[in-house]
């Protein structure tokens with residue numbers, strides 16, 4: 001399972017970040033995946049539950065959002081976003097001669113942590 005190895009390496013980074021922020025617990029994590037990445041949100045969630053067991057992130061909520069397609073118009077070079085695979089038309093010049101730009105596979109968009117109040 002591809003998503004499991006992705007999550008294992010990502011999880012290490014998350015925990016390091018949380019520890020660096022002196023967090024006691026990771027409350028929620030938001031990930032953004034590219035539409036062309038082939039990563040499945042469901043499998044990512046399952047992988048997160050497995051790797052977070054008995055860690056500071058156990059029980060944390062994982063949110064996965066999918067990036068819209070990033071499209072580039074070949075006629076006028078305008079960049080635009082579309083979440084619809086079939087409706088690619090340049091909003092600038094109306095051309096349908098467009099191409100899908102490569103996207104990031106996976107990004108950490110946000111992480112909420114709990115920090116001990118005695119550290120204040």
Ligand SMILES: [Zn+2]
Nearest residue numbers: 073076090093
């Ligand atoms: Zn255009």
